[in-house]
Amino acid sequence: MRVSVFLPLYLAASVLADPLARRLLARRAARGKEDIARLGERLGSPGLPRPEGRLVWLHGASVGEAASALPLIEALLAADPALEVLLTTGTRSAAEAIGPRLPARARHQYAPVDTRAAVRGFLSHWRPDLAIWLESEFWPRLMLETARAGTPMALVNARVSAASARAWGRARGMAARILGLYALVLTQDEASAARLAGLGVAPERISAGGNLKGAVVPPAPPPQALAEARAALAGRRVWLAASTHEGEEAAVAAAQQALPEDVLAILAPRHPERGDAVAGLLAEAGLATARRSAGEAPGPATRVWLADTLGEMGLWYALAPVVFVGGSLAPRGGHTPFEPAAFGAAILHGPDTANFAPAYAALAEAGGAEPVDGAPALARAVARLLEDDGARGAMAAAAGRVRRELTPDLAALAARLLALAAR
Structure with a gap:
C-alpha cells in the first residue's frame, strides 16, 4: 500500500468503526x-463535567507514562493556581494505579x-486549552481532530x-504529517531528537529535555508498615529484585541459594498476579518464602519475602540497600533505574536496558550501576555490595547524581508548556 494513501484510508475507516469498537470493548x-x-468514556461520552477555566490535557498510554505525568501535573498546577488538569490513559491498570494519586484540580x-464519533465527543466536551502527549502514544484521528480544534499540542x-525510527521511515510522509x-x-x-528531525519534524521545534521518569518516586511507605517490616528483618541483610519477569525469578532464586543464610531477598514481580507461579518456583528451589499478599512476615528462617502486592514499591525500596532492576535479564528492555536511585540504593541490572539506554549509559560512566549476566554474577555482586559499605555507598551516590542530572527542571518545563496555551 502506498504511504500517501494510508492516512486517508485510516481516517475513512475510523468514521465507520464505532460498531466494531463497541463490540471489541x-x-x-x-x-x-x-x-x-x-x-x-472510551466511546467519547464524558464521565465527569468539564471544570471552569483553563484546562490542560495530558495523555499517557499506560502505567509508566501516566506515572511520569504526575510530577509534571504538580508543576503545572503550581505554576497556575487557577489551572485544571485532565489525565487520560488507555489501560485499566493505569487508571487504577494513577487515578487515586492525582492531586486536587486534576481528574482522570x-x-x-x-x-x-468517539474523538469528537471527547473533544467537544473537554475543549482542552493545551494537549500534552507523553512518550510515543500516537492516534492519528485523535491528533488530527485535536489540531483542527485549534488546541496547541506538545x-x-x-x-x-x-x-522505531526505521519503521517510521518506511512511512515518512505520514510520520511528518502526524508528528x-x-x-x-x-x-x-x-x-x-536527531531521529525525530530525520523523520521530518522541524528541528526548531525539538529539543532534548531530560527524562520525566527521573522525577517519579513511589509513594513513601506508611510509617507503621515500615517500622513493622524493619522489626521483622532485624539482623538480616536485605536485597531487592524489583519488577521481575518470567525467567528472571529463577535467576533470583539461584542467586539467593548461593548467598549466606542471613541474607534475605525481597522479590517483587512486575505483575503481582503471577504470585502463585513465583511462589511455586521458590518452593521448588527449596527457599522458605513469606508472601506479602497472604499477610506473612519473614521469620529467622525465611530466605525470600515475596512482594506480590500492588502499591508498595516504596516500602521495598526503603528496606533494600542493593536493588536488581528486572526486565533486564529477560528480554524486556529493562525498567527504570531512577526509583532505586531516588532511595539511595546500589543498582544491578541485566544486559537488556534498551528502554532506558541513555540513563544506563550515564550510570555506567559514573559508576552508578553494575551489569550482571546471570545468577552467578548476580550472587557475587549482591554479596560484595552487602559486605562493602564503601563500594555500595559510592555506587548509590553516583546513581543519585545521575538521576538529578537527567531529571528536567519541572518548573521551567511547566512554564514552557503553558506558554503554548497563551499564544
Missing part, C-alpha cells in the same frame, strides 16, 4: 481488560478509541529507538 470488558462501568478519564518525554502537528517536542535524549 465489550469483549475486553468481559475479560476484565476494560472498566465496564466506564466504557462510555479513559482516552477515547480512535473513531471519529510531545513530552519522547523516546525514539533506532528500530508535524506538535508545536513542541521534548525528547529524553539527543539521539531521539
Whole structure:
C-alpha cells in the first residue's frame, strides 16, 4: 500500500468503526481488560463535567507514562493556581494505579478509541486549552481532530529507538504529517531528537529535555508498615529484585541459594498476579518464602519475602540497600533505574536496558550501576555490595547524581508548556 494513501484510508475507516469498537470493548470488558462501568468514556461520552477555566490535557498510554505525568501535573498546577488538569490513559491498570494519586484540580478519564464519533465527543466536551502527549502514544484521528480544534499540542518525554525510527521511515510522509502537528517536542535524549528531525519534524521545534521518569518516586511507605517490616528483618541483610519477569525469578532464586543464610531477598514481580507461579518456583528451589499478599512476615528462617502486592514499591525500596532492576535479564528492555536511585540504593541490572539506554549509559560512566549476566554474577555482586559499605555507598551516590542530572527542571518545563496555551 502506498504511504500517501494510508492516512486517508485510516481516517475513512475510523468514521465507520464505532460498531466494531463497541463490540471489541465489550469483549475486553468481559475479560476484565476494560472498566465496564466506564466504557462510555472510551466511546467519547464524558464521565465527569468539564471544570471552569483553563484546562490542560495530558495523555499517557499506560502505567509508566501516566506515572511520569504526575510530577509534571504538580508543576503545572503550581505554576497556575487557577489551572485544571485532565489525565487520560488507555489501560485499566493505569487508571487504577494513577487515578487515586492525582492531586486536587486534576481528574482522570479513559482516552477515547480512535473513531471519529468517539474523538469528537471527547473533544467537544473537554475543549482542552493545551494537549500534552507523553512518550510515543500516537492516534492519528485523535491528533488530527485535536489540531483542527485549534488546541496547541506538545510531545513530552519522547523516546525514539533506532528500530522505531526505521519503521517510521518506511512511512515518512505520514510520520511528518502526524508528528508535524506538535508545536513542541521534548525528547529524553539527543539521539531521539536527531531521529525525530530525520523523520521530518522541524528541528526548531525539538529539543532534548531530560527524562520525566527521573522525577517519579513511589509513594513513601506508611510509617507503621515500615517500622513493622524493619522489626521483622532485624539482623538480616536485605536485597531487592524489583519488577521481575518470567525467567528472571529463577535467576533470583539461584542467586539467593548461593548467598549466606542471613541474607534475605525481597522479590517483587512486575505483575503481582503471577504470585502463585513465583511462589511455586521458590518452593521448588527449596527457599522458605513469606508472601506479602497472604499477610506473612519473614521469620529467622525465611530466605525470600515475596512482594506480590500492588502499591508498595516504596516500602521495598526503603528496606533494600542493593536493588536488581528486572526486565533486564529477560528480554524486556529493562525498567527504570531512577526509583532505586531516588532511595539511595546500589543498582544491578541485566544486559537488556534498551528502554532506558541513555540513563544506563550515564550510570555506567559514573559508576552508578553494575551489569550482571546471570545468577552467578548476580550472587557475587549482591554479596560484595552487602559486605562493602564503601563500594555500595559510592555506587548509590553516583546513581543519585545521575538521576538529578537527567531529571528536567519541572518548573521551567511547566512554564514552557503553558506558554503554548497563551499564544
